[in-house]
Amino acid sequence: MIPAMPATASAARQASGTALRFGRVAVMGAFAALILFAGVWGSWGTAQHVMLAKGRESGTVRVTRCAGETCTGPFTPVSAGGRARGSVELDSSVAVRAGATYDVVLKPGTGEAVRSGPAGILLAWLPLGGALLLASVVVAGGMRLTRPAWVLGLAGAGLLTAAFVAVQ
Structure with a gap:
């Protein structure tokens, strides 16, 4: 007869299986x-x-032209202290169409705009x-x-x- 497997081998196998799962x-x-x-x-x-638009320039952009990955258009501010700009850039995506107007927030120190409002938050x-x-x-x-x-x-x-x- 073959003697039964020692208990230590069974415990070692169980411990190694637990370690592998962990x-x-x-x-x-x-x-x-x-x-x-x-x-x-x-x-x-x-x-x-x-989401943290307080203190940033916010307004609207009427998209006039889309080329490649960006769309451009004039910026009209609605926030206090904002200045109108002849052209700002908005990332082109399926959500931006030429001829449409979008609510945007400008990134500080740049001419780049990102959509604001609920649609802008979800897109972000x-x-x-x-x-x-x-x-x-x-x-x-x-x-x-x-x-x-x-x-x-x-x-x-x-x-x-x-x-x-x-x-x-």
């Missing part, structure tokens, strides 16, 4: 956190101007919406946490949908 969850959690951090970082560059946070969707896949597949993954995925999809609806 390592997988830790690495995937760090990766998901990095994805979310990158989404916030990518969004904050524009979102800070839209689009990179975070994509990051939420990507992080949900990492959380579901790498960490095996389906409920938090659904929450992340639905939040990302909701943000992207709201932005799409706001610019129409």
Whole structure:
């Protein structure tokens, strides 16, 4: 007869399996956190101007021309202390059309404008919406946490949908 396996080998196998699961969850959690951090970082560059608009020049831009990645048009201020400008640049996207007028906030010290209001806030946070969707896949597949993954995925999809609806 073959003697039974010693208890120490079984405990060692169980401990190594637990360590591997913990390592997988830790690495995937760090990766998901990095994805979310990158989404916030990518969004904050524009979102800070839209969300913290106090003291910045705000007004409207009537888009006269779009070429490449930028659209241009005259700026009409509505905030106190703002000055009219013959031409400011607005990033060209599906949300900007020539001939339309948009509420904007100017980036300090530049001639660059970003959309303001609810549509501008949602557009500014689009990179975070994509990051939420990507992080949900990492959380579901790498960490095996389906409920938090659904929450992340639905939040990302909701943000992207709201932005799409706001610019129409």
